[in-house]
Amino acid sequence: NAGVMQNPRHLVRRRGQEARLRCSPMKGHSHVYWYRQLPEEGLKFMVYLQKENIIDESGMPKERFSAEFPKEGPSILRIQQVVRGDSAAYFCASSPRRGGYSYEQYFGPGTRLTVT
């Protein structure tokens, strides 16, 4: 049973370029979350998606960042016109669809974005 998969694991972009980060949830999971971890800081929530639907994007910066989770294929986090401050580890997590309040989330290995 494959875990959450993310690619690429490392991504280097020059300032002004676009970064695309991909996440495939665990099999049977229909909820995807993106988190960002800046160096020496804790994880911060960015966006929560289900298939073809953004449920909560309250943690997303207002500009340059977008996310999608299409009916087919992985979830994509897109950062346009990257700046040095975007350098961070971006983690994707998934959880199963089920009732109750205990929403355990399982994390992928992350994508480390470096903006030069």
Place this chain on the structure above:
Amino acid sequence: RKEVEQDPGPFNVPEGATVAFNCTYSNSASQSFFWYRQDCRKEPKLLMSVYSSGNEDGRFTAQLNRASQYISLLIRDSKLSDSATYLCVVNLRTLDTGRRALTFGSGTRLQVQP
């Protein structure tokens, strides 16, 4: 005030020691509670969920005090492999957005020494 607060440590303990981490959360509507472990430059891994009645998994015991909004993790008989950052995590489900994202503390670093 941070939503989830933890002592950053580091806690330096010898092998075999018992060590306890504490965490407080600010939102009384928080509904689910977890401890995650994160090794350097790796993803967080779920260590255990935390239940009101307290729960134990091998050498690890977690406690929740809703009245005080306080969560704890006890590690007995520490191993070198327990060295990591331990993240206190709460989940708040809002009725308007149905948000189920996790809120992470900044973590407590544990270093177990031989």
